[in-house]
Each structure stands twice: as C-alpha cells, then as structure tokens.
Amino acid sequence: MKTLKYITLFAAISTSLLFVQCKDDDDNVITQETCTDGIMNGEETGVDCGGPDCQPCGLVLDFSGTYIQEDQMGRPGINTVFGTEGFKDAFNVTVPSQMQAAFQEKFETKLLGLNPAYTSNALGLDASTFTTVLSNDVLWLAQSGVTTYFNGTEILTGRALSDDVIDVSLLLIFGGPMGDQNPGLTSDGVPTNDAAFSNSFPYLAGPF
Template identity: 80%
Template sequence: MKTFKYITLFAAITTSLLFVQCKDEDDNVIINATCSDGILNGNETGIDCGGTACLPCGEVLDFSGTYIQEDQMGRPGINTVFGSTGFKDAFNVTVPSEMQAAFQSKFQTNLLTLNAGYTTNALGLNAEVFTTVLSNDVLWLAQTGITTYFNGTEILTGRALSDDVIDVSLLLIFGGPDGTENPTLTSDGVPANDVAFSSTFPYMVGPF
C-alpha cells in the first residue's frame, strides 16, 4: 500500500509599469506601492517591500526564451498511479486534447495490472471508459451546483479543498461496483489535514 503526500504551493506575482503589489511580511497587509528613484514607497510609510516579488523602478520581468511544460496534474496522483516508466515524462508534456489517444490503452493495461479483478467501479464505469476519463488529465468544473471531486452523487464537478482525492481514486480503482471490495486498499488512512485551512486566499496551509 502506497501513501501519497501532496504539497500544493501557490505563488502569484503581479507587476506593471506603475504599480507593484507587495506583501508586508510583518502584518500580512497587501499594499499598492509606486516607484520613486528606485525605491518602493507604499501606503504605509517605512515599509521595505523586499524580496524578489518587488522590483526596482523601471525593471520588468524577463519572459523571453523557450519554455517547456514539466508537469501535468489536472487530477492529483493520476500519472503517479497509472503512468509507467517510459511514458510518465511524455504524459507530463502532452496537451489534454491528445492524451486519450496516446495513453488510454496504457492506462487500461496498468489499471488491470493493479486490480486484475476490476469489472466496473462505483461510477459504473468499465475499464475502458474509466481509463478514457482518467487519461484526459484535466480537472472538470461545473459552473453551477456542488463543487466536489466525488461525493457519491455528483462526479468530478470540481474539487473542494476538503475533498480526499486520493481516497476517491483508490475507491474507484479497487472498490468495485458498490465501493466495498478490497477495503484495505480503498483509503490511504489520512482522513483530513492536521492543520485547518486558511480563511483567506490561497486557503491552503503553508509548508512547515
């Protein structure tokens, strides 16, 4: 039984010619600061913005060069579980519109290797249909209704922070048609965070 641990890091840097948003680490206040002679002068006198997010006057971020995609994680753990040596890297750099044609059959082979007795899962999906859904590694989002990865009724309408996506994935792989098969394989044993989510963006608990 493997336990997967994911740490999601969020970072946002906003720059323009006239204004820079900076974070004052002392009191977590976001201030609008303007440049004057290379010094960032904010709404709060004496605040030293500091850090790489705050650039000297006239300096702009350089986005020139060639960039390549390094990772694909629409749904946590999909490539970790279904990707194999030889195509994990290829999967990470494939655009979603091309994923199903390239990887569905490989995912199906690996699904049946993980669970040779797989017939259908709690969503009623057979191996071919299930891996067709999984191989298109994007996070769906319903614009109305409940946002949930899977709550027993709604299916992949988004992802709430408290959704246990690893348990959902394990349940759909090993739980069988009614979700009760292989009970020792349908949970990673981590039911919730040990620290509460933040009430402000980005809501995730910081690394510690």
C-alpha cells in the same frame, strides 16, 4: 520633469477647452496616483516606480523567451498511478487532446494490473470507459455550484483542498461496482489533512 509634464498636459487640456466656458483645474486631471499612469506622483521616486506601492526604479523585468513544458497535472495522481511503465515523462509533455490516443490503452493495462478482477466501479464505468476518462488528464470544474472531487453527492466538479482524493481513487480502482470489494484497499485511513484549511484566501495553512 514633473512640471514639464503638467505644462504639456495643461496646454493640451486648455486647447480642448478653448471654446468651453469652464474653469480648468489640473489638480483634477489625475484623481488617483497609480503605478501605470505615466506620471511621477504619489510617493513614487520616478515615473511609475519607487515608493511603497510601485516597483523599484531601474528594475528591468525580462519576460521574453520561449518556455517548454516539463510537467503537467489535471486530476490528482493520474501519472503517478497509471504512468508507471516507462512513459511518465512522455505523458507530462503530451497535450491533453492527444493523451487519450497515446495513453488510454496503457492506462487500461495498468488498471487491470492493479486490480485483475476489475469489471466496473462505483461510477458504473468499465475498464475502457474509466481509463478513457482518466487518460484525458484535465480536471472538470463546474461553472456554478459545489466544486469537489467527490463529496458523497457531487461527482468530479472540481477539486477542493479537503477532498480525500486518494480514497476516491482507491475506491474506484479496487472497490468494484458496489464499492465493497477489497475493503482493505479502498481507504488509506487518512481522511483529513494534518493542518486545518482556511475559509478565506489563500485557503492553505501556513508552513510548519
């Protein structure tokens, strides 16, 4: 099989080089074996399969079919905090472009249920504006620069592992325009994770 392939390859190359004064060397045709080059080479035990680097031979992978949404998440805690009135499942299967129309009013009702004294928050957002932002449940991710939910300076430019998203959420729901209202409700007193994160991939700590 391998020999036949090389003969075919050699013939094709030889033909193309027929009028060129050049020595052919078919050892150079494949400079690096890969699992997708259509040839059994390297330590493969079949064409592009087997050996330490490629998928096992005979492994049939089926990726066909249609997949239907069951859960979704953009910002942390949105559905859990604001979706408590019988529409949590519906929220999870609603596309983002339709979320605001379907859920903003419900979110606002819930916000004012949690904090009836809500007027504005530390970001200067009134109840309608705040819940409009939140009802479009996508996470903003900055193309460049620091990516954080909130780090004291940058606001909603991503979500890093160490971000204390609960305190941010509590502060914005309960803290009022200056962040000083309901002081017992604006922080859960857990500022960091119980395991240290890594600066390098895959960033998460190993399992207990």
